[in-house]
Amino acid sequence: MRLLFYPTGLRICGSHINAVEVAGAVSRQGHDVVIYGQGGPLEEMVARLGIPFVRATSTSLQLETKVVRELADVVRSHRTDVVHSFEWRPTVDAVLAAQIPFRVPVVSTVYSMSVPQFFPTHVPLVVGTHVIADAARRRQRAKVSVIEPPVDLTVHHNAEPSHRDDLDTVTVVIVSRLHPTLKLTGILEAVEAVDQLAQLHPERSVELVVVGDGPSSDAVRGAAEAASARGHAAVRMIGAILDPTPYYRMADIVIGMGHSALRAMASGKPTIIQGEDGFWELVTALSAPTFLRTGWYGIGSDEQGPRGLSKLLGILHRLVQDPACRAHSAETGRRLTAERFCLERAAARQIAIYEAAVRQRPSRAVALVEAVRMLSGITLHSVRSRLSGDDEPWDFNRKHVQPLASFR
Template identity: 40%
Template sequence: MKILVYPHDLKMGGSQMNAIEIAAAVQGQGHDVVVFGQPGPLVEYIGDLGLEFIESPAVRRRPSLAAAKKLRHLVESRSVEVLHGYEWPPSLECHLAARQKEGPAVVSTVMSMAVAPFLPASLPLTVGTHQIAAVEQASGRSAVTVLEPPVDVTRNRPGLRLDQDSFRMRWGIRPGAQVVVIVSRLAYQLKLEGIFSAIDVVSGLARGRDVQLLIVGDGPARAEVTCRAEQTNSSHDRKVVLLTGELDDPRAAYDIGDVCLGMGGSALRAMAFAKPLVVQGELGFWELLTPVSVDRFLWQGWYGVGQDKERGRAQLGRILSELLTNPACRAELGEYGLSLVRDRFSLERAADTQIGIYSKALRDRTTFAAAPNTDWRAAARFVNYEGRRLLARWTGREASDDFNSRPIAARASLVGRNAP
């Protein structure tokens, strides 16, 4: 198959990493894959994995007619059979590019915490959790597949030569200090509340033990996180909270941690390094991954919603205190997470599933002319969405992370269950 993969951008992020790594694994099984998009930090990684990169036109508004036009040209000049958009803007642009007789198959992957309601129902959809799939199927979508975020367990594993000594020296990690690690985008939605809670909890623990919190990542909330970290360090007269900013290769951070906090793909990468994982969510959600708690995460994804921020901080404090004083428990839970990732979340398994999705989409592809009703309904919903977003911008209430600000897990009553 000739496949074009189109991530929503090429900055560091879980959805983008999934898109690129799965694309490389699919190419490794004998298919012709190119990656399309706006240049960004991940372009070098695309080349390192042996993938061809094609630059899209400059994008100002989404969906972009210029991007759709370039995609249509590539379909014709390269005989592309499958257009694969990640998240709603590329998915709509791929859909627009394929609106022609005998057009390519189009598939969409959404790794956000909820699916945009204006994605056409005729579009084959892949989501990251069984809970989101259930909601989409209940809304009338029939072509919904679950593909859990994969991990390259060859590049992410214990025992790699990652030069921990140099990493510790560069970022000010004290010899003998225990390290709690967060690798995360510093975003207002989903992330910031948990990062602040982790800073406060580790600050409290640091009064009685030598522990440091290592935060890896960048984003719109960096100034707020930096300010909170500086205030914490000043109160201790030593560095308790360390900020690295964005790292092109954060593997050494996972490798150096005694405990990792995280959600989504970051949580899975921590498990791949055999680290005990505390899953981060919102409204005070913190839960330790164990054989007892795992079913919840396999259903709703590596995320959750609590009920009280203060209670959540206390819960995180108890979990970290127990883990940091119990090396045997850390080792046991780390091995459990590593085994789970290798058995269920490997990149090879994800590539097999993705190839199956492409093959089915080619067999079942639907042209625009064959599905006008779903397209017009989707267009009406998009106009409604744009109107509400414009109103929110005027009133200062716009959510910067779009559908991640309205996660399905926070609306579990829609499907009436919390575990499989």
């Protein structure tokens, strides 16, 4: 098949990394793949995979007629069989550029924490958790599949958990995009928790390493410098790097969510899942079944504050003190990723979804009706957001998700 992958761009973030890694795995299984989208640091990764990249001329994140025209030209010149879009906006573009003029089917992956109401219901949809799939199936006419964000086990998997029994030094690692609406408060809380951990364990050298950048880099850097100046823990800001694998390997403990947490687990590291509103939970045999249903993320029952900080500090303290606890978390994560999150298996499932989409491609009339419905829905969503004073109207992560059940 001739496949056109369309992420928004090639920034270093979970959705874009997933798009490139799946494109590479699908290509290795014998399919002709092209990637279209805005440029970014992941272009180097795309080049290493040998996948042609067509850079979008627009750098806007808004819907634009010229993007639809440009995408239609790529679909036609590549003689595309299926467009695989990632998240809602590329899906809207793909329906307008590929389905309506050419009847080329669209398959979409949405790894946001919810699917917007205006999402086209005739497009086969891939989501990352069973909770999101259950909600989507109540309104989605096309098939909804769950493919958990896969991990390239050739890079990240360790045959055995790689933890140390004795921790004279403690290295805690966070690999994350530093974004104000989803991750900032938790990362600032982690800086404070590691600082307090060092005060609890003056006999140990304690370090927090933050790998990543984003709009909140200055806020995190300020907290890191203040913590380091107090002299208890060292906090280092690394910035964004294309391959964070060495930092997963150097870690004694990893804090993360989503794809970053899965990479840490595959590396055989004790992993703490970061969420929002005071949510922190260690990966264990007890907590894993809930995460497998809801995703590697959570929302607590309290606003972020002292109780969340206390929860994280308690987990870190337990891990530092108890080698058996570290070993259990490391082994649980390593085993789960090996069993359930293999990139090559995910690519094979994705190819089956493409084949079904070709067999069951919708008529042009269906695509036209859906286009009118989704464009009307986008307009209505925009108007409602302005009237309500919503300053993040297109964020379909935290504020669109009900709090998850707390772990006991």
